[in-house]
Amino acid sequence: MMILYSILILAGLGLVLGLMIAWTAKMFAVEQDPRVEKVLSMLPGANCGGCGFAGCADFAKALAEGRAEVGGCPVSSKEAKGMIASFLGLAVSDSVRKVAVVLCGGSSSLARKAAEYNGISDCRSANLVAGGAKGCRYGCLGLASCARVCPVNAIEILDGLAIVHPELCIGCGKCVKACPRNLIKLVPENAHVHVFCSSRDKGADKKKVCDVPCIGCRKCVKAAGENEMLVEGFLVRTNYEKPPANDLPVRAGCPTNCLQSGFPLAYLKKQGGMPGEKEEKVA
């Protein structure tokens, strides 16, 4: 008898609760835009936040409500964007895929240190302590603040220098915000020639602390087409609106090897040397 009662009580309880849940689910159902889910399935799902929304789901919702543009997603391929746009009946705002690049070539063996830093292993705190260990006050501190925020692990720290691997980079821009020295720039994917230096010091001063600075000799400016390289004080920069051809570093003959295509000198050295490079002088 007791067993029967127990079974009845539990069965009754389950039935009542089940019915209540079913009823409330029906009564208090929240209508959702059915397009949101469709759009979400077409987004990359990286949840990197590069669009400025809290993950892909939020972005999909904003897209469906017309608060965002399809081009806002830095990760989606062109085809995916086109699909989403035609699904929602929107125009695609065309955007070239952007990748991050660290504009410094001063690895530990190429740039000199001015001090020892023993604090928290993070660029932002190192930068607070008298500007960190590097002799160059513009250079990469190499403590991997950018690498840690990268959602796809596209940043390598090689010999105390942060290097972005553009083939992995999704262009979300988190590292740009993380770098206390503002060395990281988002550049169009098709621009490969970079001046791996951000120092605004005079050429001679730069040479004292670094083997691979831009000394502003303008050899590359002369070798490049009109307006392809821009001079900013003692520093030359690639004009990313109109990037020069990939063979510019070879043609220009940069005396400090600061101008490189794709990767800074420290990385190319690790890859087995590069043509015309002088022998390493460190014994």
Place this chain on the structure above:
Amino acid sequence: MGKDLLLITVGAILVNNFVLSKILGICPLLGVSKKLDTALGMSGAVIFVLTLATLVTSLFFKFALSPDSALAKATGFNFDFLQTIVFIVVIAGLVQIVEIIMQKKAPKIYSALGIYLPLITTNCAVLGAAVINAKEGRGVIESTIFGFCSAVGFALALVLFSSIREKLELARVPKAFQGTSIALITAGILAMAFMGFAGLVK
């Protein structure tokens, strides 16, 4: 009555703190204590669910499961062995219903509590509070206050612990102790600190 309630309050928050002296609800303590923000969200969800759960389960206990309830008298049987399963079912069902209603009527609170609300449903702290109430034979009001205060105690421990862990992120921890092991040691020291309250309530 007033003195009893005060004893329950102090006892539940400080002396018999759920996490630090009863070792209930350790999973969220270690799981969601890396950031203060998430710890606060979790605390809110726990306070909400635990108060609600103790209220409803004590009602059930009073009218159906306790040896001198109406049901026991009517049938002549004692159903208190059904306690655990009934409590679990009731708490789970109830939270589900409340969640659905909240999503519709109070979306702000819903999104603030977020994923923690369904997660906490099956937490041992919630069931623990209900079972302790039944064991102590507390009335409905006392049970609810105990549930609320236990949850506040849980929230206190969680917020303290997550603040410490946030600081630990910046500390130089020896390699062997990094991660969960230093968290467990911290929890142990925190629990020992809470032992200082032991004499407050008998």
